[in-house]
Amino acid sequence: MLIETAQKTRSAARKLAVLSAEAKNQAIEAIARSLEVAAPEIVAANREDCRQAEADGIAKPLYNRLKMDETKLKGAIAGLRDVGKLPDPVGATQIRRELDEGLILRRVSCPLGVLGVVFEARPDAVIQISALAIKSGNGVILKGGKEATNSCRELVKAIRAGLAQTAVNPDAVQLLTTREEIIELLRLDEYVDLIIPRGSNSFVRFVQDNTRIPVLGHADGICHLYVDKSADIEKAVKVAIDSKIQYPAACNAIETLLIHEEIAAKFLPIVAAKFQEKGVELRGDEKTREIVSMKEATAEDWETEYTDLILSIKIVESLSAAIAHINTHGSGHTDAIATEDPEAAQTFMDLVDAAGVFHNCSTRFADGFRYGFGAEVGISTQKMPPRGPVGLEGLVTYKYQLVGDGHIVATYAGKDAKPFTHRDL
Template identity: 55%
Template sequence: MTETDIERDVDEAQTAALALANRSDEDRNAALREIADAIEARTDEILAENEKDVTEGERLLEAGEYTQALVDRLQLSQSKIEDIAEMVRSVAEQDDPLGKTLSARELDDDLELYKVAVPIGVVGTVFESRPDALVQIAALGLKSGNAVILKGGSEALHSNRVLFEIIEEAAADAGMPDGWAQHVEAREDVDALLEMDDAIDLLMPRGSSEFVRYIQDNTSIPVLGHTEGICHVYVDDEADLSMAEEIAYDAKVQYPAVCNAVETLLVHEDVAEEFLPAIADRYETAGVEIRGDEATREIVDVDAVTDADWDTEYGDLIVSIRIVDSLETAIDHVTTHGSKHTESIVTEDADRASAFMRGIDSASVFHNASTRFADGYRFGLGAEVGISTGKIHARGPVGLEGLTTYKYHLEGDGQLVASYAGEDARPFTHEAFDGDWNPGRLFDE
């Protein structure tokens, strides 16, 4: 694709974004349901294309170029496709994020200011190997009235192509504007997109920290970064150890290839001798490779951890374990080595839970729960475009709300600024009130 082609596609996306923002919630929901039905109807076709990606991935795994975790993320199945379709339907069931009155303020009699939720516009996304990411982003973009530029990894090329084709055709059949979703394949197209600050309103890269930093350093477009998840579970000396074992196991084993899986387990020294043998047995049975600090290796027979391990997102059946002497030491470890993604404390002491949760600067901090709950669907957001570890403008799992901004609507009755200036200036009231924007309200009174 040449740069001219990219510019044409982005221009189409800009035009479509304006049209999509004015489609009713009912129309957007109907399109989403059409997409979900089409995905299920073409399951065999999707699986056949996905098999091409997986076969190539396994070849590159044998050559040492891919990891098992990456190949696992590529793999689709009939049940996964059913889950993808249900995810799209769940997005349709969410409340309309557009047109909501976020605040209302009377400036004076019959002069009312409303802050109203609107789409961001054109959102560019670059994401990793999971084919379901393309569907999640497209579904959330459609529901929130945003046009989306979709750039998936080359490792999922065939899967992304067929899924995009299905989405594009189904949305068109449901009457959505042409060009609201664009599919970009070539690596060099990313650099071209980075220069389109006059046309693209937000970039959302999902990948390594290095990749996200590259995007941030090479564009003036606002970037909402979705980077790695170096997540922690801290087992406090006041923990229910049976609960702690289940949480530590679920956080690592339930799906190790994702960013909200635990990578480091911190254990208080007062419970280590009782807790570690039990969790080590569970991990080893599940095929988890354990790397422990010196204190851990005095209790269980595991490999030695390195300094680099504390800063590594494994995305695989590997976990690092450190024994700590206090809650404060656990917090310090997370602050030093964490990626501000998701952390969890297991304790029956409310004060310690509060201290941990207030003392950790991560997008999600849990008490007595697996880190795997850090997910847009599980949070009730319908789905997510990713998990943001930054603080502006959205944080944690980014769903529909994170894809909206706002604008101000002012409803008046002929007021002039001159009336509020000079010696005889009329005072503003500036009083907040409960009410939704309605352009005919003042006429109806």
């Protein structure tokens, strides 16, 4: 039963939580070496997953995420080692305060406990999530997409083999393989401290509606680039192209391009030609189609995450109209402005309600690795922290530790109450 697996993970996590940074880093390096040894088996398992997925008619964006060749595996292992180089997020003193002489309060970071991570058919997520979990002192129960079952099995097998040579109990990393186990996992509020779903909007909603465990995640990645009237056209074209085609299946690729009406006649023909050269299907509103011929955009397009070479385009009359469109139709993931007007840029960055708001750069930078987090367990679009790419800092909480010498509250109550010093140390 899954409850027994969760109990083992909880037990392993409690021991992992108190290990030194050196011990955790040794475990991460052992995993890296184990993955390198097992690379032929991992790549072969992934080929089988890809073959079956193609036979089942998998969508191209999902296939691109599923595929893990030797190069992609090497990159994931390099990212794993990068996590090992990061500062230990556990045991950091956030507050050290004297309440009174001899009565010292500390707020200290500590692991969450056990993570339950349900993710799409993306095998490299197994490596990223396992590395972040171990570095942050957490156990993790993984459930990958059914298309990646063979790949995930080989990856977790190698990870656990690596951990077996270290102070970290291999039970700290577990793998689920059936859809039925997801429902059971969501009921384990006694053993699992945080659920991180990575998938479609409907799946994230399903998870939120079927568990009492706190849920961290984002649903759609409906990202925008707004090209302001003061944009540098050459610069804006570069940013637009990269934001869409560098990896269109990613959640931080733009799905809608907004263009100020004063620059549209100059900018739109240039950028549209570039997009069409790259095979991007363009869908535009009425004003857009008066300048460049393309398919008509519908109301549904403004609400759609394509994760493919499809882009909707809208011409707006002002900066405020662009911001209003984004805050109405966006998903709170990442939105960018191209402009040479610093005041317009600051207004955009202040008023757009998203986890990431960029100026004159590609939305594809919204990524834990690119932010220097080493890796990420996912991206959160919720308002409460953690928000945006969730790395190590998002996987720890804190506890208050108070040390006294026979201090009692009665001393500080009543008409003769002694005052607190409340002095930060």
